Amino acid sequence: MECTPTFLRARRPEHKRQRYDAIRSAAAELALERGVRSVSLGDIATAVGVHKSAILRYFATREEIYLSIGADAWVDWTQAVHAEFADVVETTPAALAEALSRTLADRPLLCDLLAQAPLNLERHVSTGAVRSFKLAVLEAVEGLAALVEKLVPALADRGFEAVAAIACFASSAWQIAHPSESLAALYAAEPALARACVDFVPTVSRFGEVYLTGLIATVS
Incomplete structure (x- = not known):
């Protein structure tokens, strides 16, 4: 219109x-x-x-608009996870993974941007715009990493790796869990194909739990 x-x-x-x-x-x-x-x-x-x-x-491009929004969305997610564990001294990999996936699911725009940023947005903006976005995201990830290491001491210095891996997996899982209208209609017409559509929170939670547990096993 x-x-x-x-x-x-x-x-x-x-x-x-x-x-x-x-x-x-x-x-x-x-x-x-x-x-x-x-x-x-x-x-x-x-x-x-x-x-x-x-x-x-x-803004020079639409991509720059969304990178700006994405930077703030990362900060918002970081703050939400910190608030979630404000009174918690220590937790389990399973509880941490569930909280990370649930708070991500509460932020659908961030989940979409997790995939769109590296695929499209970062490729059509100035170096300065990408730099600002990367600095903001890295600061947010470092904040989450410090929290992860505090909550699960066995992860030692692997918090950054843990957060990055879960966010990376979530970026793909979100796209799969939210198919286009035509694909959703196909799943409805052929239920056997619907197995390709994952349930976001339990899928990311399970991945996070397994990944964190495996990461702990590699910490010497």
Whole structure:
């Protein structure tokens, strides 16, 4: 549906911040509805009520918008996991893996971005944009890694590896667990094929438990 632009050019700092936030909010909402890869820069501009040229004053590409959102999503997930274990001194690999997978499932946009970032988004932005994204994500992973090592002392210095592996597996599992409408219809018509569609939380939880347990066994 076409939308007539309603915004005048933002000139004051507070108006520019409002426009920046509006762009990111619209991009996030569209991605939750359609999936990141299905949203174009034009779609975002229409949702905000501006021309594409106005979007380009804030972000060079749609990919840059989603990397910006992704960086904040990683921080949000990290904070959620810390809150989950705020009063916990130590836990088991199974409990930790379940919490990581469950809090990820609560953040569908982050789950989609886990796959889309390396596949598409990072390939169509400036080096500076990728650098900012990577720095934010690495800081978030390091924060989770420190928590993992605190909660499961047997992991010693392997927390970063643990978080990276679980996030990597989750990125693929999310895409498999959320097929397109046509593929979902095929699964409904042919139940034998539906085995290819995994249940996200238990699948990632099981992987995480097995991976963490195996990682502990390799720590000397």
